[in-house]
Amino acid sequence: MDMTIKPVGVVRSPVKEPSLMARTGDLNWEDEAPPASHADDRISEIVIYPEFADLLHGVEDFSHLLVLYWAHKVDATGRGLTRVHPIGRKDLPLVGVFATCSPARPNPVLAIAVRLMERNGPTLRVKGLDAVDGSPVIDIKPYLPSYYSIPDAKLSAWMNQIMEEMVQG
Amino acid sequence: MDMTIKPVGVVRSPVKEPSLMARTGDLNWEDEAPPASHADDRISEIVIYPEFADLLHGVEDFSHLLVLYWAHKVDATGRGLTRVHPIGRKDLPLVGVFATCSPARPNPVLAIAVRLMERNGPTLRVKGLDAVDGSPVIDIKPYLPSYYSIPDAKLSAWMNQIMEEMVQG
Numbered sequence A, B: 001m002d003m004t005i006k007p008v009g010v011v012r013s014p015v016k017e018p019s020l021m022a023r024t025g026d027l028n029w030e031d032e033a034p035p036a037s038h039a040d041d042r043i044s045e046i047v048i049y050p051e052f053a054d055l056l057h058g059v060e061d062f063s064h065l066l067v068l069y070w071a072h073k074v075d076a077t078g079r080g081l082t083r084v085h086p087i088g089r090k091d092l093p094l095v096g097v098f099a100t101c102s103p104a105r106p107n108p109v110l111a112i113a114v115r116l117m118e119r120n121g122p123t124l125r126v127k128g129l130d131a132v133d134g135s136p137v138i139d140i141k142p143y144l145p146s147y148y149s150i151p152d153a154k155l156s157a158w159m160n161q162i163m164e165e166m167v168q169g
Helices: A050-056 A157-168 B050-056 B157-168
Strands: A009-012 A020-023 A026-029 A043-048 A064-070 A109-120 A123-127 A136-142 B009-012 B020-023 B026-029 B043-048 B064-070 B109-120 B123-127 B136-142
Touching: A043 A050, A043 A136, A064 A123, A064 B109, A109 B064, A109 B136, A136 B109, B043 B050, B043 B136, B064 B123
Parallel strands: none
Antiparallel strands: A009 A043, A009 A136, A020 A026, A043 A123, A064 A109, A064 A136, A109 A123, B009 B043, B009 B136, B020 B026, B043 B123, B064 B109, B064 B136, B109 B123
16 A cells, blocks of 8 residues: 655745754754744745645635644654653653654654635645644645534643643743 | 655454545445434544554543544545545535545545543554544544634535534434
8 A cells, every 4th residue: 555645735934943853762952942832823824736726626615724744854763752751841751652742753744723814826824833844735624623623622731731831931 | 755654553443444435536425325424423443553552651641632544445546536526415516625524635644533432552442533444543642622622613615514414414
């Protein structure tokens, strides 16, 4: 079975480099650890390649989209991690990669719900996309609350701690 | 850049075959079109392969997970579709594949939020997974309401129609 991803487009973002990298078997910040933050307000563009542009017909009727993209800065080391300190913080427990949102994972396919601001032909202007510039786009799907919205989902204690610090931050 | 997916596990589901297949440039039901329905109550198992089992450490502290899997029944024809009638219904408008939830898309990576019922070592028992038996698992992520929950997202008119029929159905 061919499980090879063909990029259908590319992300254009003001953020050029990831700040958190996989090194020596764990996650480490490139500089010092910044406060946890959301990409909530960031505006990015998704440019769909000409051969896939017609597949966008009708996406403009949805307020939000689920975007799948490839975290292309994750290398073989990053794909081989087992347990990590969440967002590189040594004060948080060492947990399995599948319990984290780290881009460094066996298949670095990231999923995020974004607000669709505008569609201009093959270009989507979106709010809240956390991808760095140049990330290959894998898929665009309509965001359906009945599939994806579970407001009362319970988190682990350490993830709750991160979320609370983000709100206060 | 290597964008090849390596399966990290496999889905064990009571549903053995997809009912909707891509044929002759559109989606068609294998038999007659059933009423639209959710996989909400279906219980499935996700069996993670031994080499990736340790990556699950800590997922049991989350009530819900986001599961990415490969729709392995989608062939080259399915990956080449451009516009389709949603869920194969000719009474609905012909829209681009990216405006639909069809498994038949350039990269058949499907994403679904499921409830984690139980973890037994490398095996996750989950509720609401819409994957057919044998689907390769691509990734497991913690479900975070702040990332994925947008209860008031707006849908297209035809998608609203499908959703209303589902509730009534």
